[in-house]
Amino acid sequence: MEEIKNFINGEFQNSSSGEYIDNINPATGELIGKIASSNSIDVQNAVEAANMAFTSWSALTLEQRIIWLDKIADALEAKKELVAQTESKDTGKPISLARRVDASRSISNFRFFAQFTSQQNPMEFEMEDAMNYVHRKPVGVVGLITPWNLPLYLLTWKIAPALVMGNTIIAKPSELTPLTANLFASILQDIDFPKGVFNIVHGLGPSAGQPILEHPKIKAISFTGGTQTGRIVAKTAAPLFKKLSLELGGKNATVILADADLHAAAKGAARAGFTNSGQVCLCGSRILVDASIAQQFTELFLTEVRGMKQGNPLNEATEIGSLISIQHLEKVESYVKLAKQEGGTILTGGNRPTISGLEGSKGAYLEPTVIGGLDINSRTATEEIFGPVVTLHIFENEEQAIEMTNSTEYGLAGSVWTTNLERGRKFSEQIETGIMWVNTWLHRDLRTPFGGVKNSGVGREGGQWSLSFFSEMTNICVKLD
Ligand code: NAD
Secondary structure, eight states: OEEEOEEETTEEEOOTTOOEEEEEETTTTEEEEEEEOOOHHHHHHHHHHHHHHHHHHHHSOHHHHHHHHHHHHHHHHHTHHHHHHHHHHHHOOOHHHIIIIIIHHHHHHHHHHHHHHHTOOOOEEEOSSEEEEEEEEEOOEEEEEOOSSSHHHHHHHHHHHHHHTTOEEEEEOOTTOOHHHHHHHHHHHHTTOOTTSEEEOOSOIIIIIHHHHHOTTEEEEEEESOHHHHHHHHHHHGGGTOEEEEEOOOOEEEEEOTTSOHHHHHHHHHHHHHGGGGOSTTOEEEEEEEGGGHHHHHHHHHHHHHTSOBOOTTSTTOSBOOOSOHHHHHHHHHHHHHHHHTTOEEEEOOSOOOOTTOTTSOOOOOOOEEEESOOTTSHHHHSOOOSSEEEEEEESSHHHHHHHHTOSSEESOEEEEOSOHHHHHHHHHTSOSSOOEESOSSOOOTTSOBOOEETTEESOBSHHHHHHHTEEEEEEEEEOO
């Protein structure tokens, strides 16, 4: 059984309390490890280490830090299969998905920021009698707090730009998925990465995360997680005037216009709805379809969904694994029950499946579930479920489709399906959201802005937005003779 310790000043250390939290494999219900349960003393120790390391790390040239990012990418690449296996075990996600998305993206986050940063031009603004130079400095010690759905993918998405801009880091991964962050720390040890530049404090949000928000020496907080936790983060960090990036929940729409290629749209909607068992903030959990093609689309879509292979995450063919925990499964199931009370009809799914080879185990599985007949303003259709449950709604015209798409408190992402690309672009411009895809979903260019509006977050990550968040700018105006 694996014992996951904090990583402070380049060493693995027990938490000061000596207490641990159980780590469960959600695909089997088995106890697979113990995680250090940390508190403010551990955060303080990590901050001291990060503060000490800041002087030398921030004094490196940009080129030297870029070389470190590439070294980290190489070391991660050498352990790619182990990263994927570890992520699959910790989250219950299919091994094929963990390889294709989690492990690959963790590596490319470092490669991308190494290359992108090296291509930045100096920011200079010439006046008739003066010259402005924008000098970028690191923020200092930064806190990175991340969720369980894409554990190393989302953590490295923050680590890479934070490091390259010269900051030192206190990371708090989700208490449900500590394994790949721990593996990442051991990889840093193997390559003799400078001690104290990257630190991990494991544990629960209120005891290990909250002290990170409150610590006066932590100058910026990059948080990805639920909207409710985001409120606590904002409330704690804003009065301390910390830089804040909040990437929060979503209730995204997949909109099928009448002129869509229905086969492609059905495939795309199934992928958007059920990737990672619907546990991606970008998942399209509401499908809005034009009345004139609703019946035809629904048949194609249900065929796609029923054809998805749910099974043991370690089987190569599995497309849908388990949810993150039994507790989360129960929450998702409560929405299936609520949907029935709200007048919905379960068109497919809704039950706990029997998983071949795992009969009798306590895995957290739910069949991919499609619900029709609900009001667009029902709780099931407006609250984030974050599981393999999508609702299907019908609209009469484009105006109504726009209104329905915008009818939740969230505004993170969405997709629209149409053979008229100009129509797709115009439709997208009217959606209150951070990201829209036309005829695709989760198609990412890491240079583009990523983030949400309304209750889905504040700020953007990606490319220049990440570099700006993890740096402070001084404008130096030099009067010319
Ligand atoms: P969560 O908000 O419960 O937890 C996220 C992290 O915050 C965890 O590490 C947790 O321990 C920590 N935390 C909890 N309370 C805290 C506190 N008081 N102080 C500091 N840290 C605290 O979210 P989750 O259940 O792990 O993840 C699912 C949510 O994340 C969903 O709502 C999903 O939409 C969202 N998400 C958003 C994005 C995005 O980019 N917008 C990406 C992935 C997930």
